[in-house]
Amino acid sequence: IKNEKIVFEENQLNVERSKEDEQLRKEIEARSASNQQQNQNQNNNAIDIDEINFFPPLKGQISANFDLTKKHFGVDIVAPKNTPIKAVMDGMVIGSDWTLENGKTIIVQHKGNIISVYKHNSALLKEIGDKVQSGEAIAIIGNTGILTSGPHLHFELWDNGSSVDAKEYIDF
DSSP: OOOOOOOOOOOOOOOOOOOHHHHHHHHHHHHHHHHHHHHHHHHHOOOOGGGOOOOOOOOOOOEEEGGGGBBBOOEEEOOTTTOEOOOOSSSEEEEEETTTTTTTEEEEGGGEEEEEEEEEESSSOOEEEEEEEEEOOOOBBBSSTTSSSSSBBEEEETTTEEEEEEEOOOOO
């Protein structure tokens, strides 16, 4: 059997829409408009980071400050071995893994499009998908990864996709 390519002229494809098709199109357009409104409402309900009371992830001595010029997007906090690292706000764990550079790292998504990142831990106490409460232990301070020089927490705070200096919002 020979395969032949069938070519239709645009005027040959004039197909009438059924009533059901028209109804389905209207429902989809209505859903799309509803979803756009919900997204706009969520953006209007955004939380101003200046209005949030963050729980400190731990108390300790800051050994390195936030410095965009050096691409150091967080603060380094030194604390005693086995110190628990705590969630700064209620949220959901979106990352809980190990990397060569940062060692055992946990990442939490919070309301208002805020993300907190905790690096160099010796142990991770939560997994991806776990809900956490402000002040709840999520990791143990450590010295993992090649970008560390001793037990400390590298802590990052992100607001709407931009890194911010956590010292402006949290008393360590």
